[in-house]
Amino acid sequence: MKRICLFFLALLFILTMNQAGWSQDNAEHYKVDKIVLDAGHGGYDSGAVGKHSREKDITLAIALDAGMIIKEKLPGMEVIFTRTDDSFVKLHDRAEIANKNEADLFISIHCNSSPSEKAFGAETYIMGLHKTNENLEVAKAENAAILLEDNYQEQYDGFDPNSDEDYIMLNMFQSATMEQSLEFSQLLQDEMRTSAGLYDRGVRQAGFVVLYLTTMPGVLLETGFLSNPGEEQFLLKQENQLKIAEAIANAVIEYKHTTDEKLTELKTSTGHNALKPEKTQKIYRIEFISLKREKPANDKMFKGMEDVWHYFENGRYHYTFGKADSFEKANGLYQKAILNKKIKWKYLKSAEIVEFENGKAIKKIKALDNLKN
């Protein structure tokens, strides 16, 4: 029990950190440029087994197909797989792949199984406390994968996938990613119904270890039931696997579309001046920092600075100050900023002079600190 408490304290810390980051930088968390497709199970973990099928084979086929379609339809989207072959990947390693890569969306793909042969249809889970025993059983079945890991007790701080009590603990903290996970799960269920033609069992909640450990919005998709002979046949067909992959891809595209819209709205409302195109001539500004997240104009980082402008490039917000019509003059402004100490040296030391043409950054040269030499 002590171990579990430590585990949850660590989690609370992570979640608090997340939440703090979010209130500051709304824009960043709407961006969707990188997704992780997690094919459930693999290697000596077959997952659910039907009469003619193993879950691990179907999830891999769907994940690979979905990745292919997404890359084709959204060339700018980076797609990361937790596995691309029949190998065993620990649940915490799956989460770590997503966390390390700072993915924007995590999709875990699975097939369902029920003691009743009659159950059928697709359901999408987001992290949360189960409302029915049925949902708890799904989480238990999926989390049982950790029992196949050598040192799972150590690795998951004593979490017992069979203990009902541990599931309540697992969901004690509301995740900051909940709202977006819910949004995506609804799009996914709509697509599973319309594009894949599967019965819609709805969005549900339960405690999945893999979702619990990931820090970005995420869902766990149960594509259908291998325990239902009809649905097993459906899931085994390559053309249907492709349909499900398409449903996933469509949901990702729609999700990106809606999040991009929110991002645009936020960009125009955060109070900073976005760099306007200046067509007449080249201009030069001093870039002192680039950030993954946008800072509001009143952030203490800009205290004492005048004429701060930013531009957005390669997924980062680049902050500049000053304006000159030549590199030399811009470098003069840079030296002046060092002299009058209006800007902290830590921001200035790696500054670059950026040449803009028609409002676009076309060249960057390291700013020269002649005064120091």
Ligand SMILES: [Zn+2]
């Ligand atoms: Zn599974």
